[in-house]
Amino acid sequence: MPSSTGHAARLALAVLLFTLAMTPVAGAAARTPTPASTTSWTAQPVVSGFGTDGGRPYFYLEGAPGTVLQDRLSVTNSGRAPVTVRLRGADAYNAEDGGFAVRGGKGSTGTGAWLRTAAAEVTVPARTRADVPFSVTVPMTATPGDHPGAIVVQSGDRSVGVRVQLRVGGPTLAALTVEDVTVSGRTIHYTLVNRGNAVLTPRLAVAADGVFGTLLRREARTLPVELLPGQRVRLSEPWRDAPALDSVTVRLRVTAAGGAHSEATARAVFVPWAPVTGGALLLLAAVAAGAYAYRLRRSRRRPAGDGDGGWSGPSSGDQQHFGRRHLVKAGAES
Structure with missing residues (x-):
């Protein structure tokens, strides 16, 4: 009969083998490709410190023609991997439904064309915020009033427009x-x-x-x-x-x-x-039915063999015979 010591040794060996079979090998796990995590990033006007509480909803810049206005854009990467974003200026316009939209890369002639970022492309490390300076040079020929635009921040298929409200000094007209x-x-x-x-x-x-x-x-x-x-x-x-x-x-x-x-x-x-059309159709049907009934009653009242419904006098042949008889009778009497 096997000893208890040998039985315990065999049981410990089986548990060890099972544990080794279920534990992944470190080298193999490192070589196995895993899907990339979704990168999470935001862009907004720079605020003091981290976080978004109390931040500005958009940039507001005001100056006379010929001035250079400056501010900073904050790009925050809260993901676990670095993210690279591309930056450009764009004019804003109203979409068909009244929403806020921005021009394409070459369609700007206002604020989007006057805006320059310190870098066209920025890589933000994981869980880091990068503040990107930019400037808007107002031309001497700029007309007074509001010139809405945006800084477009793009990474992969995701694109965000941070609004820039630029007002050029001078008289404004609300019309x-x-x-x-x-x-x-x-x-x-x-x-x-x-x-x-x-x-x-x-x-x-x-x-x-x-x-x-x-x-x-x-x-x-x-x-x-x-x-x-x-x-x-x-x-x-x-x-x-x-x-x-x-x-x-x-x-x-x-x-x-x-x-x-x-x-x-x-x-x-x-x-x-719908009711008017239905009533008109019913009226037409009633008129047609009445006309048909009237013609049917008239046809039933006509004498048999009388195609025209009444006497129209003797025929031409009968009139000739009648004339000759009348002449013969008149000669006899004379």
Whole structure:
């Protein structure tokens, strides 16, 4: 019978072999490729110390033509691997829905063309922040007013635009118009145009009156749009309780800071086309049925063999015979 000492030795050896089989080899683990971790980075105007609390939402620079303005961009890499970003300046504009968008690499003629970063490409180590200086040289020919732009920060497929609000010294003009008001179904469409040289945040009031009185009253409210100078956007206003049958006058009034205001109207006729079309078809069907019934009654009242429905006098042959008989009778009497 095997001793207890030998049995314990064999059991310890089996446990050791199992442990070695389940533990990865250090060299093999180092050679095994692993998917790269997702790099996390942010870009914003530089703040004192680390973190984003109390930071600026965008750059605001102001100066007269011919001045050079300076600031710093902060790129923070919170990931576990270094990240390389590319930097460039770009002009800003309003997208079709009114959102903030930036020009491509060669489409800038304003702030994007006047902006220069200290480096076009920066590598930020893991869990590190890099502050990149930049400058904006305002040309002597720059027009007064707002010149919105951005610093575009790009790494791989990810791109971030940090807004630069540049105001060139001089008189500013706030001018806003509302145009092309149309009503389509239960939606009011309109176009806003910034005709001044200052960025505007418009407010909109809506009213609609029908044949029998007021249909809609909406007090002025701030739109979620920042309208840049020289830009136009096409927007819409829902009208869920639009009338089913009425002739309506819709009136839009827009205002903005600096005394900008405009008003426009549009007329719309609401007709329930489905019921109207159905009623018209029923009416046509009733008229057709009545005409058919009338013709059927007339055809049943005609004598048999009488194709034209009445007597039209003797035929030409009968008239000739009748004339000869009349002449013979007159001669006999004479």
